[in-house]
Amino acid sequence: MDVKPSLFDRLVRYARGRSPWLFHLNCGGCNGCDIEFLACLTPRYDVEQLGIRLEGSPRHADILCISGPVTRNTQAALQTIYAQTPAPKVVVAIGSCPASGNVFADSPSVVGPLENFVPVDVYVPGCPPRPDAILEGIVHAIEILKAKVVRSAEGGTYV
Amino acid sequence: MSYTIPIGPYHPALEEPYKLELECEGERVRAAHLQIGFNFRAIELLAQSRNVIQNIALFERVCGICSNVHTLTYCLAVENLLGIEPPLRAQYIRVIVAELERLHSHILWAGAAAHILGFQTLFMTCFRLREIVMDLLESISGNRVNYAMNAVGGVNRDLTDPRTVQEGVHQIRRAVEEQLIPVFTTDPTVRARCAGVGVLTKEEALAWGAVGPTARASGVAQDLRQAQPYLIYDRLDFSVPVQESGDVLARIIVRALEMVESCLMIEQALDQLPSGEWRGQLFVELPPGEAVARIEAPRGEVFYYLASDGGEKPVRVKVRTPSFVNMPTVRLMLKDATLADAPLIQASIDPCYSCTDR
Ligand code: SF4
Numbered sequence: 001m002d003v004k005p006s007l008f009d010r011l012v013r014y015a016r017g018r019s020p021w022l023f024h025l026n027c028g029g030c031n032g033c034d035i036e037f038l039a040c041l042t043p044r045y046d047v048e049q050l051g052i053r054l055e056g057s058p059r060h061a062d063i064l065c066i067s068g069p070v071t072r073n074t075q076a077a078l079q080t081i082y083a084q085t086p087a088p089k090v091v092v093a094i095g096s097c098p099a100s101g102n103v104f105a106d107s108p109s110v111v112g113p114l115e116n117f118v119p120v121d122v123y124v125p126g127c128p129p130r131p132d133a134i135l136e137g138i139v140h141a142i143e144i145l146k147a148k149v150v151r152s153a154e155g156g157t158y159v
Numbered sequence: 160m161s162y163t164i165p166i167g168p169y170h171p172a173l174e175e176p177y178k179l180e181l182e183c184e185g186e187r188v189r190a191a192h193l194q195i196g197f198n199f200r201a202i203e204l205l206a207q208s209r210n211v212i213q214n215i216a217l218f219e220r221v222c223g224i225c226s227n228v229h230t231l232t233y234c235l236a237v238e239n240l241l242g243i244e245p246p247l248r249a250q251y252i253r254v255i256v257a258e259l260e261r262l263h264s265h266i267l268w269a270g271a272a273a274h275i276l277g278f279q280t281l282f283m284t285c286f287r288l289r290e291i292v293m294d295l296l297e298s299i300s301g302n303r304v305n306y307a308m309n310a311v312g313g314v315n316r317d318l319t320d321p322r323t324v325q326e327g328v329h330q331i332r333r334a335v336e337e338q339l340i341p342v343f344t345t346d347p348t349v350r351a352r353c354a355g356v357g358v359l360t361k362e363e364a365l366a367w368g369a370v371g372p373t374a375r376a377s378g379v380a381q382d383l384r385q386a387q388p389y390l391i392y393d394r395l396d397f398s399v400p401v402q403e404s405g406d407v408l409a410r411i412i413v414r415a416l417e418m419v420e421s422c423l424m425i426e427q428a429l430d431q432l433p434s435g436e437w438r439g440q441l442f443v444e445l446p447p448g449e450a451v452a453r454i455e456a457p458r459g460e461v462f463y464y465l466a467s468d469g470g471e472k473p474v475r476v477k478v479r480t481p482s483f484v485n486m487p488t489v490r491l492m493l494k495d496a497t498l499a500d501a502p503l504i505q506a507s508i509d510p511c512y513s514c515t516d517r
Binding site for chain 1: 270
């Protein structure tokens with residue numbers, strides 16, 4: 001069944017796709033992914049060319065960038081932050097840690113992978129991934145974000 | 160009226176999770192409580208279930224900013240236990256990579272400090288400069304972060320193109336001397352935010368056992384590269400920058416001057432670089448016994464303890480990182496500071512939570 005998105009929904013989709021705000025959280029990773037993520041914001045990679053801004057509060061964010069294998073101690077904060085982010089939201093898992101646990105996989109204090117706690121939309125593999133790869137992951141995330149806005153217009157729920 | 164402000168575990172200024180509780184009276188911070196442990200991955204426990212070679216990849220991931228430091232110290236501890244010494248060329252390559260890493264770490268920190276100061280131009284300048292260091296590291300090791308350069312008894316890759324490194328380092332030194340140091344030392348905004356803020360006196364630094372640039376900014380002239388030279392540091396000519404005032408500005412200046420010293424050290428090491436073997440040796444088992452190794456990381460002294468019962472897995476590896484001892488000093492610095500200075504003061508020790516928690 002084809003439902004035409006309303007003018008308002010199309011406007012929202014246009015606006016969100018043009019200026020997604022990012023929130024970044026490290027769930028117990030080694031920092032390697034974080035500094036490469038930071039490098040994305042800097043003159044050479046310049047993620048701001050896509051209209052992206054790094055935001056300090058999850059309540060204003062559209063895309064969550066999560067690194068780290070999810071340790072026991074960060075798990076609760078991770079779930080709170082995911083709940084605080086308004087829908088529609090997209091989760092980008094940066095690095096091998098959130099995907100598989102990486103070298104920490106059999107540690108008793110690691111409860112990951114990330115999938116156990118929040119749905120993941122984009123995986124950026126690598127230990128750490130290069131900033132270009134992170135950038136590409138974010139570009140994919142923007143496409144998914146736009147699709148999610150449309151889905152909501154068709155009567156589905158925001159995720 | 161006093162009240163408590165909880166900050167964290169996710170904080171917009173720094174990358175890593177930690178929690179801070181500030182007890183304030185009006186604008187003034189009266190006491191600070193720090194809660195760490197969010198990054199605890201039980202690395203020391205994992206090390207006991209993996210063999211000596213596998214552990215190198217594990218310790219590389221104690222900290223992504225100073226990954227080389229951790230593999231280097233671990234390999235030195237294993238070499239001490241085995242009683243072997245890596246070939247001279249390998250030692251030079253290790254020093255070159257270690258100093259490049261110090262450069263990247265200090266520039267990253269300078270950028271983060273500029274960001275907290277609200278000085279976005281300087282933040283961008285620092286990060287543009289840092290990309291040159293990252294390119295050099297990538298040209299040497301094949302990776303931007305987690306270089307996997309160290310092996311037991313040697314290095315994993317040769318340094319094939321010293322010319323490029325020489326030119327790059329020269330470029331960085333010029334930029335640090337002409338751009339970063341003048342801005343950080345003379346700019347009125349930076350001075351107004353940093354001078355006299357977050358003071359740690361020499362007595363306090365000694366009593367609380369501060370290490371690295373945090374101690375050196377409080378007048379404690381202590382640097383393992385000079386006090387107890389390892390690898391080939393005794394063949395290099397360098398000085399250890401020390402400042403007396405102990406405030407945030409002093410910590411900035413110490414790190415900025417250290418960047419220049421690192422560049423000079425790399426230039427000397429490249430000039431002296433001998434030819435010859437650089438590979439590590441293959442070996443299977445550790446002899447029973449204990450060994451320690453300590454080196455000067457970008458943030459201060461890193462210490463590794465290794466115990467073996469003769470099997471292929473170590474029975475205990477203990478890691479002590481510089482941020483672990485520097486972090487408590489933040490409580491002294493924050494006392495009676497204004498609330499608005501708290502993020503800057505905290506960042507001024509260049510804390511690294513992932514290596515503190517391990
Ligand atoms: S994926 Fe690798 S670089 Fe990234 S946080 Fe994990 S261990 Fe560190």
